[in-house]
Amino acid sequence: MVMREAIGEHSKRWAVIVFFSLIVGEGIVYGFEAAESIVLALAGMLLNLLLYSALHRLEGKVYNRAYLRLGFDILYEFLSGKRGAVRQFWDIWVVFALPFALSKRYVSPTHFWAFTLPTTLTGALLTRHMLNWKGEM
Structure with a gap:
């Protein structure tokens, strides 16, 4: 367990x-x-942090019928690490990249591959670590 924590701090x-x-x-x-x-x-x-904190406040109510129809239960389970690290990271990355998708700006292929994609991936990884989830990477 100590080794896993050391690797987590290192990453x-x-x-x-x-x-x-x-x-x-x-x-x-x-x-x-x-x-x-x-x-x-x-x-x-910020979007990931706000979404996680809002869903964390609704933790007990997420499984109520009204919230189930909106899919809050699935999103809460992904963001809280109940469905596995890969699916959780994918969900965080999709939410993280949402502002980039909505910005409607042209980015050259070089800019995208050299900076935009690595920034969103490492930012999503950093956000995942910031929230100190139960699921391990």
Whole structure:
């Protein structure tokens, strides 16, 4: 168990380092255009945190009939780690990338593969660690 916790701490540090390195690198390469990506990445993190905290407050009520119809039970189980790490990470990444999808801006393929995709993936990993879920990576 101690080894697993050490690996978890190690991966948190690397996620933070990679995330901020990508943001700084994008700022150096693309200049002011990178500011929008930074805002979108932070918005994705905030969206995940707010969604998780709202669903956590509804924890006992999520399984009531009205909330079941809206799919809150499935989303709560994904975000709280009850359905496995891969499905949970996928759900967090989809919510994290939502501001990028809604921004309606053109991004060159190089910008997308070099910065946007890695930023969203490491940001989703960092968000997953920030919430200190029960499910282990």
